Amino acid sequence: MRIAxxxxxxxxxxxxTANLATLSAAAMDAGAAGVMVAPxxxxxxxxxxxxxxxxxxxxxGTSVPVVYQDYPQATSVNISIECLLRLIDKHPSxxxxxxxxxxxxxxxxxxxxxxxxxxxxxxxxLVGNGGLYLPQExxxxxxxxxxxxxxxxxxxxxxxxxxxxxxRAAEDIFDAYLPLVRHEAQPGIGIAIRxxxxxxxxxxxxxxxRRPGPKLDSTDMRELDVLLARLEKRLAANDxxxxx
Amino acid sequence: MRIAxxxxxxxxxxxxTANLATLSAAAMDAGAAGVMVAPxxxxxxxxxxxxxxxxxxxxxGTSVPVVYQDYPQATSVNISIECLLRLIDKHPSxxxxxxxxxxxxxxxxxxxxxxxxxxxxxxxxLVGNGGLYLPQExxxxxxxxxxxxxxxxxxxxxxxxxxxxxxRAAEDIFDAYLPLVRHEAQPGIGIAIRxxxxxxxxxxxxxxxRRPGPKLDSTDMRELDVLLARLEKRLAANDxxxxx
Amino acid sequence: MRIAxxxxxxxxxxxxTANLATLSAAAMDAGAAGVMVAPxxxxxxxxxxxxxxxxxxxxxGTSVPVVYQDYPQATSVNISIECLLRLIDKHPSxxxxxxxxxxxxxxxxxxxxxxxxxxxxxxxxLVGNGGLYLPQExxxxxxxxxxxxxxxxxxxxxxxxxxxxxxRAAEDIFDAYLPLVRHEAQPGIGIAIRxxxxxxxxxxxxxxxRRPGPKLDSTDMRELDVLLARLEKRLAANDxxxxx
Amino acid sequence: MRIAxxxxxxxxxxxxTANLATLSAAAMDAGAAGVMVAPxxxxxxxxxxxxxxxxxxxxxGTSVPVVYQDYPQATSVNISIECLLRLIDKHPSxxxxxxxxxxxxxxxxxxxxxxxxxxxxxxxxLVGNGGLYLPQExxxxxxxxxxxxxxxxxxxxxxxxxxxxxxRAAEDIFDAYLPLVRHEAQPGIGIAIRxxxxxxxxxxxxxxxRRPGPKLDSTDMRELDVLLARLEKRLAANDxxxxx
Numbered sequence: 002m003r004i005a006x007x008x009x010x011x012x013x014x015x016x017x018t019a020n021l022a023t024l025s026a027a028a029m030d031a032g033a034a035g036v037m038v039a040p041x042x043x044x045x046x047x048x049x050x051x052x053x054x055x056x057x058x059x060x061x062g063t064s065v066p067v068v069y070q071d072y073p074q075a076t077s078v079n080i081s082i083e084c085l086l087r088l089i090d091k092h093p094s095x096x097x098x099x100x101x102x103x104x105x106x107x108x109x110x111x112x113x114x115x116x117x118x119x120x121x122x123x124x125x126x127l128v129g130n131g132g133l134y135l136p137q138e139x140x141x142x143x144x145x146x147x148x149x150x151x152x153x154x155x156x157x158x159x160x161x162x163x164x165x166x167x168x169r170a171a172e173d174i175f176d177a178y179l180p181l182v183r184h185e186a187q188p189g190i191g192i193a194i195r196x197x198x199x200x201x202x203x204x205x206x207x208x209x210x211r212r213p214g215p216k217l218d219s220t221d222m223r224e225l226d227v228l229l230a231r232l233e234k235r236l237a238a239n240d241x242x243x244x245x
Numbered sequence: 246m247r248i249a250x251x252x253x254x255x256x257x258x259x260x261x262t263a264n265l266a267t268l269s270a271a272a273m274d275a276g277a278a279g280v281m282v283a284p285x286x287x288x289x290x291x292x293x294x295x296x297x298x299x300x301x302x303x304x305x306g307t308s309v310p311v312v313y314q315d316y317p318q319a320t321s322v323n324i325s326i327e328c329l330l331r332l333i334d335k336h337p338s339x340x341x342x343x344x345x346x347x348x349x350x351x352x353x354x355x356x357x358x359x360x361x362x363x364x365x366x367x368x369x370x371l372v373g374n375g376g377l378y379l380p381q382e383x384x385x386x387x388x389x390x391x392x393x394x395x396x397x398x399x400x401x402x403x404x405x406x407x408x409x410x411x412x413r414a415a416e417d418i419f420d421a422y423l424p425l426v427r428h429e430a431q432p433g434i435g436i437a438i439r440x441x442x443x444x445x446x447x448x449x450x451x452x453x454x455r456r457p458g459p460k461l462d463s464t465d466m467r468e469l470d471v472l473l474a475r476l477e478k479r480l481a482a483n484d485x486x487x488x489x
Numbered sequence: 490m491r492i493a494x495x496x497x498x499x500x501x502x503x504x505x506t507a508n509l510a511t512l513s514a515a516a517m518d519a520g521a522a523g524v525m526v527a528p529x530x531x532x533x534x535x536x537x538x539x540x541x542x543x544x545x546x547x548x549x550g551t552s553v554p555v556v557y558q559d560y561p562q563a564t565s566v567n568i569s570i571e572c573l574l575r576l577i578d579k580h581p582s583x584x585x586x587x588x589x590x591x592x593x594x595x596x597x598x599x600x601x602x603x604x605x606x607x608x609x610x611x612x613x614x615l616v617g618n619g620g621l622y623l624p625q626e627x628x629x630x631x632x633x634x635x636x637x638x639x640x641x642x643x644x645x646x647x648x649x650x651x652x653x654x655x656x657r658a659a660e661d662i663f664d665a666y667l668p669l670v671r672h673e674a675q676p677g678i679g680i681a682i683r684x685x686x687x688x689x690x691x692x693x694x695x696x697x698x699r700r701p702g703p704k705l706d707s708t709d710m711r712e713l714d715v716l717l718a719r720l721e722k723r724l725a726a727n728d729x730x731x732x733x
Numbered sequence: 734m735r736i737a738x739x740x741x742x743x744x745x746x747x748x749x750t751a752n753l754a755t756l757s758a759a760a761m762d763a764g765a766a767g768v769m770v771a772p773x774x775x776x777x778x779x780x781x782x783x784x785x786x787x788x789x790x791x792x793x794g795t796s797v798p799v800v801y802q803d804y805p806q807a808t809s810v811n812i813s814i815e816c817l818l819r820l821i822d823k824h825p826s827x828x829x830x831x832x833x834x835x836x837x838x839x840x841x842x843x844x845x846x847x848x849x850x851x852x853x854x855x856x857x858x859l860v861g862n863g864g865l866y867l868p869q870e871x872x873x874x875x876x877x878x879x880x881x882x883x884x885x886x887x888x889x890x891x892x893x894x895x896x897x898x899x900x901r902a903a904e905d906i907f908d909a910y911l912p913l914v915r916h917e918a919q920p921g922i923g924i925a926i927r928x929x930x931x932x933x934x935x936x937x938x939x940x941x942x943r944r945p946g947p948k949l950d951s952t953d954m955r956e957l958d959v960l961l962a963r964l965e966k967r968l969a970a971n972d973x974x975x976x977x
Contacts, residue, residue, distance in 0.1 A: 017943050017944065017945075018944040018945055019943065019944060041945065043921070045561070045567035045569075046535075046567055046568070046569030046570075046571075046572070047534075047535055047569060047571070047572075048569050048570075048571060049569075052945070053945055056944065056945055073533070079533035079534055080534070081533075081534030081535060081536050081537075082534075082536075083534075083535070083536060084534070084535075103431065103432065104431040104432055104433050104434045104435070106431075106434075106465075106468070107434070107462065107464070107465065110464055133427060134427075134428075134431075137428075137468060140468070140471075141464070141468075172475070176423070176424055176475075176479075179420070179423050179424060179427065180420055180423060183377060183378075183423065183427060184378075184381075187347065187348040187350075187378075188347065188348055189348050189775070190348045190350075190351070191348070211749050211751065212749065212750040212751060212788065213749075213750055213773065213784070213785055213788055218351065220351070220354055220385070221350075221351065224350070224381060224384070224385075227384075231416070231420075235420075261699045261700065261701075262700040262701055263699065263700060285701065287677070289805070289811035289813075290779075290811055290812070290813030290814075290815075290816070291778075291779055291813060291815070291816075292813050292814075292815060293813075296701070297701055300700065300701055317777070323777035323778055324778070325777075325778030325779060325780050325781075326778075326780075327778075327779070327780060328778070328779075433531070455505050455507065456505065456506040456507060456544065457505075457506055457529065457540070457541055457544055591919065591920065592919040592920055592921050592922045592923070594919075594922075594953075594956070595922070595950065595952070595953065598952055621915060622915075622916075622919075625916075625956060628956070628959075629952070629956075660963070664911075664912055664963075664967075667908070667911050667912060667915065668908055668911060671865060671866075671911065671915060672866075672869075675835065675836040675838075675866075676835065676836055677836050678836045678838075678839070679836070706839065708839070708842055708873070709838070709839065712838070712869060712872070712873075715872075719904070719908075723908075
């Protein structure tokens with residue numbers, strides 16, 4: 002089996018810079034390709050965001066590749082395009098944006114457009130949020146996804162097909178899965194749904210979520226049965242259309 | 246033209262009971278079928294929620310049908326099943342739940358199950374949140390939808406087909422629209438997308454959103470073109486399958 | 490009676506620019522000295538804050554004096570010094586800051602320091618938050634207070650004495666009232682406390698707070714009796730010391 | 734030196750019950766008198782709060798004394814009197830309330846009143862929030878304080894004097910410190926102020942706050958000098974009055 006070439010980015014977000022540095026060192030020692038850092042909750046202004054990443058990157062050293070996680074729904078920290086560009090210009094080790102702002106499609110376009118200008122530089126953009134807007138995000142310049150979904154092969158396939166110029170077919174596949182993408186995107190219970198599907202697929206042994214997390218009841222289970230049966234049927238129909 | 250028979254429920258939510266009563270009186274005088282009241286922001290406990298609705302309903306009088314809007318994402322007020330049942334038991338004029346909690350599927354099932362018991366009574370449940378989970382909600386006992394979407398005829402058709410026992414076909418139709426349902430569900434920009442579609446369909450003259458609201462740019466417009474073309478194609482394919 | 494010379498600033502904050510402009514016109518026609526505008530909830534970046542005030546001031550016209558209300562606890566909008574200076578530089582009609590950020594003492598110093606530089610210009614700074622940090626704020630350059638307290642004559646006296654160079658004595662007076670300032674600063678119930686004191690002082694006829702607002706119970710009343718008696722005793726002691 | 738008899742309660746709040754149990758076992762093994770558990774963020778209804786503590790206490794075992802930390806400003810979980818009483822009735826090992834709700838004075842009175850009824854049982858109540866309302870809280874039935882302040886001897890003295898029936902004199906002492914209590918109560922910078930005072934008093938060697946925490950600048954330092962000098966003067970004046 003050859004899986005060694007898949008780069009792994011480790012989330013090390015922590016309010017305290019010292020802890021963040023310790024976690025990062027451990028991750029990099031273990032072979033991580035880089036670390037992902039969300040802005041610490043409580044940062045209120047662009048100057049504070051810049052100061053925070055200045056300190057984080059100074060502490061990590063410039064040889065550790067850093068991903069900026071832009072997830073204001075969780076962090077309550079909003080970064081503007083202008084501020085993100087300041088960080089990119091200042092810190093060569095900031096090499097990727099994990100894009101999870103919502104609504105975020107225009108922001109993605111703007112980051113991509115600005116970074117293409119000679120005064121800035123290109124960074125990678127991977128999207129999160131369960132991939133709920135993946136086709137639109139790829140069309141606007143995202144490089145891929147870095148998110149949870151019970152059928153990761155769909156994410157891979159959609160990204161590859163898009164990269165190969167088959168955007169429409171990629172979106173057809175995505176749309177077939179969309180009812181489940183949406184179902185998993187429910188806050189809280191979504192993680193239990195994802196784990197249950199992964200369990201049914203044999204990827205994990207138990208669907209248990211860390212206590213006191215959510216548990217699926219019998220109604221949730223029957224609902225999931227229906228959604229999975231519908232997915233199978235639709236994928237079969239898609240294949241038939243492709244074969245015709 | 247006969248449109249008079251469509252009942253209209255008017256949202257009159259207001260932190261102050263006096264304003265709420267004035268708005269309600271105006272709405273009922275104008276022919277409203279009832280009023281919708283969300284719990285006032287700042288209510289923190291079940292006892293406070295009950296006291297608030299006690300006062301509201303005392304002020305309105307018991308002849309005004311009241312809808313409880315359960316939308317904690319906007320109000321920051323969470324109501325439990327137990328508390329909702331207390332309100333239903335106490336106030337016969339509370340006749341409907343607008344269900345918008347998320348995750349909320351299990352809550353919907355629980356309200357429906359509890360209200361079917363002899364010690365309580367049935368209330369109507371209409372769902373919101375742009376209809377993102379409409380098929381699942383109908384299957385769990387919702388009576389219909391009361392929400393915004395640029396193709397309201399889809400919501401009507403899905404509800405009618407479900408009521409007629411054609412749940413699978415209803416969900417097929419829903420799924421065809423799901424990419425757009427999801428697209429409109431984006432916070433902020435979603436309202437501008439909905440208005441632009443309604444404008445294109447001839448339902449409204451201008452897509453302008455109240456300043457300083459969002460505006461679609463040329464990228465947003467092209468993206469919408471693609472999504473609408475895909476919808477048309479898929480609806481045609483659905484019709485063909487149905488015809489075969 | 491001559492009260493005409495007291496300038497009145499009217500709060501006209503509204504998410505919609507059109508409503509805001511209508512309210513402002515009514516206020517200015519009625520003799521207001523200016524209008525106070527808080528940033529609309531939902532503004533997330535400095536560019537958005539600047540764009541919002543650009544539009545507001547364009548709509549109001551440059552002859553209407555504008556106060557920026559910096560109250561992130563209520564608006565969830567945080568403005569940096571840099572962004573505030575951009576607004577001040579761009580808009581001559583922005584003439585005052587209502588300072589209510591907390592912690593906010595350093596911010597006040599920074600605004601005062603930056604505005605004293607030749608590339609910017611002086612603006613007035615009045616403080617809010619019930620005056621809880623008034624002496625410190627005056628020492629850091631605030632021009633006065635614009636806030637609610639049941640003994641407004643204390644606010645006036647402290648500001649005047651500070652302006653006259655008697656900062657220590659001003660703080661002695663403030664400290665005598667501090668237990669009540671703190672008591673009124675309680676969220677929610679504070680407004681009922683303030684109205685009850687104003688009623689006891691004969692300033693208003695009823696202490697009723699708009700329904701469903703808070704009401705003082707008998708324990709609250711007795712507690713207030715004690716706090717007011719303590720204030721009286723302490724003011725008498727202060728006067729005695731001053732007389733010695 | 735004899736300090737062994739001071740009971741120590743260790744905060745072990747954690748969203749995951751398994752981690753919470755591990756931390757508790759470590760704390761109890763190290764000699765803790767009990768553990769303090771705040772409700773996990775995301776609990777939305779009273780039924781969920783009860784279920785959470787049911788699980789926590791089942792996991793800890795009934796021999797570990799538990800403190801309920803009621804601090805909705807940080808947890809976003811509001812507990813009603815009714816719900817707290819349910820927990821107290823159900824779980825004999827729940828022996829203390831750390832009271833930090835704000836506004837919270839009436840709640841304190843209600844808990845104390847209800848717990849005095851024969852159908853419930855007495856629990857200890859210690860107050861937090863930096864002691865900002867300590868005299869009022871003691872008068873309403875609190876047993877003491879469990880909070881941070883740079884002069885802990887004031888908290889001890891005020892509680893002891895109140896318990897000895899000298900409530901007025903206790904409040905005189907408290908009021909002398911109130912300008913500093915309020916100064917330390919500033920969010921964020923408050924912890925840096927407290928550490929700087931503790932450093933000046935010789936209690937700690939450095940006032941450094943964990944990065945990227947706040948640091949006092951020279952203006953903050955001068956302001957603190959003035960506040961501390963005023964405190965000293967006022968304590969001296971109090972002593973003189975007491976001596977007369």
